[in-house]
Amino acid sequence: MTEISASLDPQRIRARTAGLRVRSARSRMAPGRRAVAPVVIVVGVVAVLVVASVGALLATGVLRIGGGGSGPLTYSVFFNETGLAGSGVWSVTLDGNTQSSSYSSIQFNLANGTYPWTTAAAGYAADPQAGLLLVRGPGASQNISFLRVSTYSVTFNETGLPSGTSWTVRLADSSRTSSAPSIVFSEPNGSYAFSVSASGYAAGPSSGTVYVTGEPTARYVHFAAGPAMYDVTFSETGLGSGASWTVVFNGTGQTSSDSTIQFSSFRNGTYSYSVSAPTYNATPASGSVTIAGTNPAVSVAFTSSGGPGTAVTYSQADATAAAAAASYYGSGWTTMAAAALAIPSEYAYPTSQIDFSSFCPGHWIGTQPPTVTLPSTAATASVGTAAVWFIFFSQSSSSSFLVGDVLSGVPNLLYLGSGSQCTDLSLISAAGSIDSSQAVTVANAHGGSAFLASHSGTSTELALVGGAASFHLAPTWDLTYTTCRIDQTSGIGEDFNATINATSGQLVSTSSGSVSCTQGPVTVPAATSAPVLADASAVGPSARSTERVAVVRRA
Structure with missing residues (x-):
């Protein structure tokens, strides 16, 4: 010592x-x-x-x-909810660990300390939605009130696909696939990015933003036989937390501190790219991607360059x-x-x-x-x-x-x-x-x-x-x-x-x-x-x- x-x-x-x-x-x-x-x-x-x-x-x-030496003492801490209907499921993420339940309380066991937390329940707004939980011995708890949020239908209608052909809509973080002519989501007020695809067909529009403003809304998508549109995803490993990196794909650059960078709506073909990050070496640092009827992915490994x-x-x-x-x-x-x-x-x-x-x-x-x-x-x-x-x-x-x-x-x-x-x-x-x-x-x-x-x-x-x-x-x-x-x-x-x-x-x-x-x-x-x-x-x-x-x- x-x-x-x-x-x-x-x-x-x-x-x-x-x-x-x-x-x-x-x-x-x-x-x-x-x-x-x-x-x-x-x-x-x-x-x-x-x-x-x-x-x-x-x-x-x-x-x-x-x-x-021995580990620290731990204490039971409780998150208590009110406002959820029936057996509604809610979750708490505490210091990176997530628990879900249909009961009114969620329990964790923690040593003394201060821990960040967030909570969520589908279709509900939480008050508070996030915070810091301070544990000093037994008895720590956090009360959460849920209020139902009104949702409205978001309908995507397609034309141009032969009967029985599957197509996919991704709205925000949710993705749905169907062979029916309509795909329906239910969302509260807000703006949501979407993308649409079907193998072997080009969609118009293939992506965009839909706005929910207190009433149902619909978007129409037309598919035409011919070159389909695909996404190319780059994933990195090796960068320090918060470090930014850049990918230039087909002449267009994106910079992010997330572990993935995606380029959307490209037809079949071969495209060049380059990858970089300050004070790091990328493997591969450049190359080409061939799109042939699928959404390709490129993995990039970063190692420190040792430079200033x-x-x-x-x-x-x-x-x-x-x-x-x-x-x-x-x-x-x-x-x-x-x-x-x-x-x-x-x-x-x-x-x-x-x-x-x-x-x-x-x-x-x-x-x-x-x-x-x-x-x-x-x-x-x-x-x-x-x-x-x-x-x-x-x-x-x-x-x-x-x-x-x-x-x-x-x-x-x-x-x-x-x-x-x-x-x-x-x-x-x-x-x-x-x-x-x-x-x-x-x-x-x-x-x-x-x-x-x-x-x-x-x-x-x-x-x-x-x-x-x-x-x-x-x-x-x-x-x-x-x-x-x-x-x-x-x-x-x-x-x-x-x-x-x-x-x-x-x-x-x-x-x-x-x-x-x-x-x-x-x-x-x-x-x-x-x-x-x-x-x-x-x-x-x-x-x-x-x-x-x-x-x-x-x-």
Whole structure:
């Protein structure tokens, strides 16, 4: 187990200085030792900072790497419906798991945490239709009211087909096939895309949109013998969640972040295509598709190209991640911290080495991948940008904690937690912080540029730790340039460290020197003298004699 902890003066909030000292004190480490990997250090800064006991004004944070032991306790939670007629069937999808029932209650068993859910019943509108369920011990439940929605017939009538010939209509997500001259759907008010087909015949129209506006509606379709129209579907594997890709088919391009892209209404023949995605290689990247009386499908496998990713600033990454958080889990999220890595080569970081639950119980969103591929950042990238960002959010209304990453500008939500251990997270906010480009510019003006000029192949580790207004703590930027690679396990490297007040933009401290690139046990003693502060409010009261930070090797 790797543990980052702080033992502090009980009269002051010292978590911030202790957390940041882990990184800035690396220059004073004895040879043969180095702190844990950069991503872990950044998470450690957050962990040290966020767990506060207001009553005693003590602060302690723990980050564990690896883990094990027995699983968490689970509790019965119930979704209860009213309004469905008779034995109407309804369903609830909770954190990706769906249950359906004709009874008035649906039960799940869950550990403490916060879980997204949606519900549906054919022909009914739900209130609420989606939300977050907070589980804190037994007794969690969600009541749902269903209201019947009026539906109207949508009829497709065909002409031109010989008697007994089958034809198909796809309306929205529903598909029906018949040899009768009419196909009927029942839908509430709204607009619905449709497509029509029959083997060996051309349909007119073959696709379009039908509008339901409070009364039955009908569309007429004429089939003519001759070239039929077919669809071509491209399916991808290998892209990261939220990554976009593009297919150009017969000269027409489509871009999507979904796993499939479809081109409709093509006659028999051979058509060329090409496939691409930023920082990925596609197999096949181009080729041709032959349509011969069927709807062909093309499978595309993506692998990372290892080339530089798209580098963005903190403000860009934060806005992107915040939009994703609001889209999936509603409003009310506050950015409490951020971390960036600008590394010279791509690296697959094992997710088994990251355990957020130690300081905020929860779960990975979706299936936890074995690794997260961190794209490289080009040496020519703009100042203060990186291709890898981690953004940490809190939500005071539900005592929830959310972690997302932004890789090459694409957001992905990783972890959702909640519980009493997470309550104090809402005290921390990065609001009002200067952008990363400004912070790095300050650091470069005070020794950073000179370090980069004399050291090649450096990596950048950048952390924004939010402030706590209640305790007069300002947010800070912590920058490290290092010659140690993220995957390096031996040797001696060089570091440059700078801390900047993220509100005023003033320099707090700098340090540089030789460090070990070996992960291992490290004890960082208290500083023999306080750093020179351009703005003392960046770290609060200066009683440093009680500070001690320990990093304990994983068991």
